[in-house]
Amino acid sequence: MSDVQYRAEQAQRLLSEPLFQEARALVVQALQTEVLSLPLAERERREAAVAMLKGAEQFFRVFELVIDGYKLERAEMANEAQMKARHQAIEERMRNA
Structure with missing residues (x-):
């Protein structure tokens, strides 16, 4: 398993974790x-507050980028x-011709 694949699987597990999804939604909201x-x-x-919101969105986007990279x-x-x-x-085909 490549490092990128391992990281993507870890990121996918985190993103699909209900507690993580809830925390993400609460922070952004x-x-x-x-x-x-x-x-x-x-x-x-x-x-x-706008800077913190942008930072939070970028933080969560990192996980998605790891998955996209994989x-x-x-x-x-x-x-x-x-x-x-x-x-x-x-x-x-060339050998058989």
């Missing part, structure tokens, strides 16, 4: 509520295997 509830006059607090690696490996199989089939 709390930050969104904070941003929306602050008056425009409280610019610094509002900017800080999917891409797996697709590239499948493509390479198909190319090798085609190459071998062509060589076999």
Whole structure:
């Protein structure tokens, strides 16, 4: 098992864990509520809350990127295997011709 595959499986397990999903939703919702509830006059607090929301979204996106990276690696490996199989089939036909 490659390191990317291992990390992707770990990330997938975390993302599918109900407790993690609940925590993710609570964090994002709390930050969104904070941003929306602050008056425009409280610019610094509002900017800080927006920054925290963006940071939280990026944090959770990292897990998805690990999974996407593995999917891409797996697709590239499948493509390479198909190319090798085609190459071998062509060589076999040429030997039999």
